[in-house]
Amino acid sequence: MRIMKQVKTFIFIAFLALGTLTANAQSKVAHISTDQLISLMPETKKLDAELKKMTATYENELKSEQSKLEAKLKKYEAEAPSQSEAENNKRRQEVQAQQQKLMQAMQAAREDLAKKRNDKLKPILEKAQKAIQQVAQEQGFDYVLEASTLVVAKGKNLLDDVKRKLGI
Numbered sequence: 357m358r359i360m361k362q363v364k365t366f367i368f369i370a371f372l373a374l375g376t377l378t379a380n381a382q383s384k385v386a387h388i389s390t391d392q393l394i395s396l397m398p399e400t401k402k403l404d405a406e407l408k409k410m411t412a413t414y415e416n417e418l419k420s421e422q423s424k425l426e427a428k429l430k431k432y433e434a435e436a437p438s439q440s441e442a443e444n445n446k447r448r449q450e451v452q453a454q455q456q457k458l459m460q461a462m463q464a465a466r467e468d469l470a471k472k473r474n475d476k477l478k479p480i481l482e483k484a485q486k487a488i489q490q491v492a493q494e495q496g497f498d499y500v501l502e503a504s505t506l507v508v509a510k511g512k513n514l515l516d517d518v519k520r521k522l523g524i
Contacts, residue, residue: 384495384497385497385498385500385501385511386512387500387506387513388501389504391504394481394484397480397524399483400477403473403477407469410468410469417461418458418461418462418465425451425455428451428454432447483522488500491517495512495517500514503515
């Protein structure tokens, strides 16, 4: 009796799953490369230019500090034979401390650039997502898939329509 009940439950679940698959097979599907869309947006190009400028500023500042440190190191190495052991140890510790400070400044610059990019990229991503959703709804698509993950892309590519929606 119990086995019969399990078989009936299994058959019911199988029919339910088959019905779901049939309903999904009738859904309209499209695809889009969001990376390509975002790279074409003027806001992204503006952000890239801003980040490039910030990167150059950080690089110049860090190179300047690196040059100062290298000059000090050369000076200390040249003077080392005429200095006491205690003075050379003091200078070595000073150089190591400055090297550590330089490494921390490099890390802080990388983190600042990443934070800036993430903060500024968020509204761009939201704008792209909203445009994709609007175009999909206007054209009656149930699903929009990321094109970069597809092996076969036979559905409609929404890139041109979304670009038009964004005025690109």
